[in-house]
Amino acid sequence: MNALPSSSRPNPTEAVIAALSAELVNRYGERAVTSMAVREQHGHSLTWAKNQPPDVVVYARTTEEVSAIVKLCAAHDVPVVPFGTGTSLEGHINAPFGGVSVDVSLMNRxxxxxxxxxxxxxxxxxxxxxxxxxxxxxxxxxxxxxxxxxxxxxxxxxxxxxxxxxxxxxxxxxxxxxxxxxxxxxxxxxxxxxxxxxxxxxxxxxxxxxxxxxxxxxxxxxxxxxIPEAISAGICPFPSVKAACDAVIMTIQSGIPMARIELLDEVQVRAVNLHSKLTLPESPLLLVEFHGTEAGVEEQAERFGEIAAEFGGGPFEWATKPEERSKLWQARHDSYWAARGLRPGAQSVATDVCVPISRLAECVEETKRDIAEIGLIAPIVGHVGDGNFHVQPLVDMDNPAEIAACEAFVDRLVRRALAMEGTCTGEHGVGQKKMKYLEIEHGPAALDLMRVLKRALDPHNIMNPGKIVAL
Amino acid sequence: MNALPSSSRPNPTEAVIAALSAELVNRYGERAVTSMAVREQHGHSLTWAKNQPPDVVVYARTTEEVSAIVKLCAAHDVPVVPFGTGTSLEGHINAPFGGVSVDVSLMNRxxxxxxxxxxxxxxxxxxxxxxxxxxxxxxxxxxxxxxxxxxxxxxxxxxxxxxxxxxxxxxxxxxxxxxxxxxxxxxxxxxxxxxxxxxxxxxxxxxxxxxxxxxxxxxxxxxxxxIPEAISAGICPFPSVKAACDAVIMTIQSGIPMARIELLDEVQVRAVNLHSKLTLPESPLLLVEFHGTEAGVEEQAERFGEIAAEFGGGPFEWATKPEERSKLWQARHDSYWAARGLRPGAQSVATDVCVPISRLAECVEETKRDIAEIGLIAPIVGHVGDGNFHVQPLVDMDNPAEIAACEAFVDRLVRRALAMEGTCTGEHGVGQKKMKYLEIEHGPAALDLMRVLKRALDPHNIMNPGKIVAL
CATH class of the missing domain: 3.30.465.10 (Uridine Diphospho-n-acetylenolpyruvylglucosamine Reductase; domain 3)
Structure with a gap:
């Protein structure tokens, strides 16, 4: 699953790594680490992809240190992979060709x-x-x-x-x-x-x-x-994804300056209810938030409620207290973990696409039909004001047929979004897993131009090689 | 004045231009023009800079035509300069090394x-x-x-x-x-x-x-x-530029979503009054506009009025009718021509800089002192919500001493903005006239990186050569 692009550069030899590690330990002491536990922790994304550990992890403290590390790696022709918190979803921080993971978590001033x-x-x-x-x-x-x-x-x-x-x-x-x-x-x-x-x-x-x-x-x-003077948040169930999306389009066209407008499908709502001990209505749901003055927020909310009702949505319920609001958004932010709770033991293969908002309902509904047809559990959440949504299939990694079905599903999802003038990723990034779609999305000339940029800035292909464009 | 960067490429030979022109006329008929009047019209910016006409002007109609023209120019190693409406202010569309001006005004669908x-x-x-x-x-x-x-x-x-x-x-x-x-x-x-x-x-x-x-x-x-449901605009005089800027900062910090907040200094107000037959108070002035719902706009305006009063501004007057509002903004947009009316016969050397808003009052006031000391007429208008302002010295081009004084003034202005963590241009662009400041603003490594990009995308330096970075 998630076949990675073929290697375009050799991994460093053991001798090179030995020399490089010695120099890094010499310079940075215990901030240069070669233990397998730490290397593996730096070798995988949050959603499933094969672990590809770097050879060494260095915890840098300053820009000058990062510069010195990169110079050393350049001198040895060794890959450099930057690492923040490791919450990547598409294999960005893996080290498919080995090398040095530069962990910047100590650079936290x-x-x-x-x-x-x-x-x-x-x-x-x-x-x-x-x-x-x-x-x-x-x-x-x-x-x-x-x-x-x-x-x-x-x-x-x-x-x-x-x-x-x-x-x-x-x-x-x-x-x-x-x-x-x-x-x-x-x-x-x-x-x-x-x-x-x-x-x-x-x-x-x-x-x-x-x-x-x-x-x-x-x-x-x-x-x-x-920080706005007034914030108010609420939830509004809809009879269908289409009704919810139509309400979103109308809201935005009306110029209501929504701060947040998020879609959860009924599967994701069930997951969130279980995980965060909530009792949200288990139908397509919009979570909304308004920022402004007291009067402004009230006016925005009222007009949104009217629009929602036009499309059969409601009742529109308010989270008036700050702690209620926090709980709601924490539940939304925990949706990844909530989804995983729907199928304990399964792996999560979260991915995202983004389409023009006029195509969003169609794209989500086709995707939901696809999910139903192949019998996946795959909750959907969406930043629908941007036309961006996430699908999170939960897969039994011991079942090759299921893995293959999920792979084919993700491929169809991406191609569906691209056919609707959308993008293969709205916010997760390309990493390794979306590389194969860049040519379809941008065309060969634009992909060539990306390669021109990569070669111009990194002629020896040492900067996080094997991501975005393969040279 | 406005010394241009030294040539880094030879102009095409007459023989090359003759061959190229023949081919362009052959392909595009009367859309390929070599008359001096048309060439000169394509060889200068709106503010003063030496006219540098291209050798040929071609009016392209499609992307494919532009591509074919560029291929032809590449084959002859001849510069290509794109041209829209010719309202550039910093010498972008001049052809310092000759070549073909590709006019896209017919591509207007x-x-x-x-x-x-x-x-x-x-x-x-x-x-x-x-x-x-x-x-x-x-x-x-x-x-x-x-x-x-x-x-x-x-x-x-x-x-x-x-x-x-x-x-x-x-x-x-x-x-x-x-x-x-x-x-x-x-x-x-x-x-x-x-x-x-x-x-x-x-x-x-x-x-x-x-x-x-x-x-x-x-x-x-x-x-x-x-288009917002409600729009309202108004004017508010202030006792000083500093008072006006402080009111702007407070307004933005308060999260009032201003649609427009523009500063005119008293010299510019006088120019606008003369040019557009208005009777605005001739002191530092903010022109503001609010977009939103009826209630929202009213609330925003009320709060802005309170903030203005805190800093000694007022009276805050409304342009309630759409035609009054249009007249006000047309006057603002005509400020360039209005300024020129202050000294008929003089040339305009409009330029812009942008600084962090906390430094704006200081930057504008120092600039006004500088203007007063050297006795220039140089009105100031500013997009003050962004920290961006324009200065428009009016210069007698027959007076070498005045030209030199203006040149030195613009140089001090740019360096003042850069010293305040600002930029040499907020919105006009680099063209030819701001090239020398890029290294001071960005540092040698970043300027080198710009050159790397230029070389990677345009290795033979045919695309609008002599602008932004000299190779």
Missing amino acids: IIAVHDEDLDCVVEPGVTRKALNEFLRDKGLFFPIDPGADASIGGMVATRASGTNAVRYGTMKDAVLSLTAVLADGQIVKTASRARKSSAGYDLTRLFVGSEGTLGIITEITLKLQG | IIAVHDEDLDCVVEPGVTRKALNEFLRDKGLFFPIDPGADASIGGMVATRASGTNAVRYGTMKDAVLSLTAVLADGQIVKTASRARKSSAGYDLTRLFVGSEGTLGIITEITLKLQG
């Missing part, structure tokens, strides 16, 4: 917060929750929230987003500037702290979503948001 | 509007006003509005923005996908129509802001916005 400019400067190992905890007293927050408590560096590298993207954008929008270590160890800073700029090529966006294949991100300047 | 997805597909010669006229009946609008009625292709190429950027972002945010013709004539499409994607390198943002130096943009998919 919040370097500066500029209240007046609504930005902050952080190291890549800071997690999104740690950042928000730090910011809370200042009346600011960082809105991008993939389900996991991912590191900011990993979120930049995969162009992550989450439930707030419909209002606040994705990591593409949230990064003002970053520092990256290139394949030859050079350190570049991509932009100033100005809110916008037309000063040359967009080096920032070159690295956002590049998954460690063009450089290692070692510092990030992020846009922040003011 | 709106190919599709997808109401439910809030996007549209357009050719590069569509202007922002033509697009908005077309969209009006559909309840949609395209928010990015540089002062001029620029072409969408040019706006993509310069990463343009305008008065709405504080709410709706810049061209970086507005482009979902684009088609570009590369230096070898290959045609790439950068992305699907999905609202977001993590599927590989961000080819879209590679071309946004690349000013024709990496490829020619021939089709663009743009995000649109719903």
Whole structure:
């Protein structure tokens, strides 16, 4: 399952690794680790993919250390794989050709917060929750929230987003500037702290979503948001996925500035109810949230309720207390673990696609028919304001027929999204598992251009090789 | 004045141009033009820079034609310079090394509007006003509005923005996908129509802001916005630039979702009053606009008025009727021409910088002191919600001392912005005139990386050579 692209470079020899490890231990002491437990912990994604451990793990502390490590690896022609919290879903942090995993979890300082400019400067190992905890007293927050408590560096590298993207954008929008270590160890800073700029090529966006294949991100300047005066959240069941999607389209067309608008299918609702001890109605469900002033939020909610009713949705129920709201969103963020609870012992093969919102209902409904036909358990959750949804098949890894069926299902899912002018991944990234779809999505000329970029920035293919584009 | 970077490539020989022109006329008939009047019209920016005409102008009609033209130019090693409406401000469309100007003004079809997805597909010669006229009946609008009625292709190429950027972002945010013709004539499409994607390198943002130096943009998919239910605009005078900027910072920190918040200094207000026959108070002035529901807009306006008063601003006056509002914003958009009216016969040397908003008041005030000290007439307008402002010195081009003084002033302005963690251009682009500041702004490693990109995509330096980075 999840066949990986064929090797395009040899693994380092034992002699090279021995020499390199000795040098790394010499320099970084116990921060350079070769124990199999630690290597394996750094060799797999959160959803199922074969473990591919690196040869060495180094816990870096500074940009200069990362630069020195990359220079050393370049000198030995050894792959370098950056590692944040290990919550990747598509095999980004595996080391298919061995090499050095550069773990940035010790680079977890919040370097500066500029209240007046609504930005902050952080190291890549800071997690999104740690950042928000730090910011809370200042009346600011960082809105991008993939389900996991991912590191900011990993979120930049995969162009992550989450439930707030419909209002606040994705990591593409949230990064003002970053520092990256290139394949030859050079350190570049991509932009100033100005809110916008037309000063040359967009080096920032070159690295956002590049998954460690063009450089290692070692510092990030992020846009922040003011915590809104009023927040209200609610749930609204619908008779069908289509009805829910139509309500979402109408809501967005009406210009109601939704902060969050999330779809759970009835399977996912059941999973969430079991996992988080809730009693949500087990039908297609929208979880919504509004940000604004007291009056503004009330007005938005009222208009959303009217729109939902037009499409047969309701009753629309409010989580008025902050703790109720937190519980609801925690349940949503735990949906991955909740889904796994539906079939204990099975492996999870979470994946995501994204389509233009006008095609979303059709795409989700065809996918649900497909799931039903092959008898999979595969809950669906979606950031429906963006046309993005996740499917999480639960598979018995001891059953080859089931594995094959799941593989074929994921393939059909991706091709279905692509046929609807969508993308093979809305927010998880390419990693290893989506590589084969890039040519279908972008066409051969655009894929060639990606290879041109990769070769120009990493001519010896040492930066996280075997991800995004194979050379 | 505005010394251009030294030539890094020879101009094509007369024999080459003769052969190329013959072939272009043969293929495109009267759409291939060599008259000096047309060449000169394609050889200069809107603000003063030496005219550098191309050798031939071709009016292309399709992506395939652009590809064929680029292939022909590549075969003859002749520069290709894309041209939209010619409203560039920094020498982007001049042809310092001769070659072919590819005018896309005939590529002005709106190919599709997808109401439910809030996007549209357009050719590069569509202007922002033509697009908005077309969209009006559909309840949609395209928010990015540089002062001029620029072409969408040019706006993509310069990463343009305008008065709405504080709410709706810049061209970086507005482009979902684009088609570009590369230096070898290959045609790439950068992305699907999905609202977001993590599927590989961000080819879209590679071309946004690349000013024709990496490829020619021939089709663009743009995000649109719903026309808000209610819009209200107003003006508010302040005792000083600092008071106005402080009010802006407080407004943004309070999370009031301003659609527009524009500063005019007293010199610019006087110019606008003269040009547009208005009677605005001749002091630092904020022009603001709110978008939302009736109640929401009223609430926002009320809170803004309170904040303005805290900083000594007021009275805050409303333009309640749509025609009053239009007149106000037209006056703002005409500020370039209004400024020129302050000194008939003088040339305009409009330029822009952008700094973190916390430094904006300081930057504008230092700049105003500088203007006063050297006795320039140089009105200031600013997209202050983004920290971006424009200065427009009016210079007697027959007075070498004045020219030198203005040159030195612009240099100090840019260096002042850079010293405040800002950028040498917020929205005009680099063109030829800001090239020398890229290394100071980004550092040598990042500038090298820009050169690596340029060389990788355009190894023979035929795509708009002599702009952004000199090879």
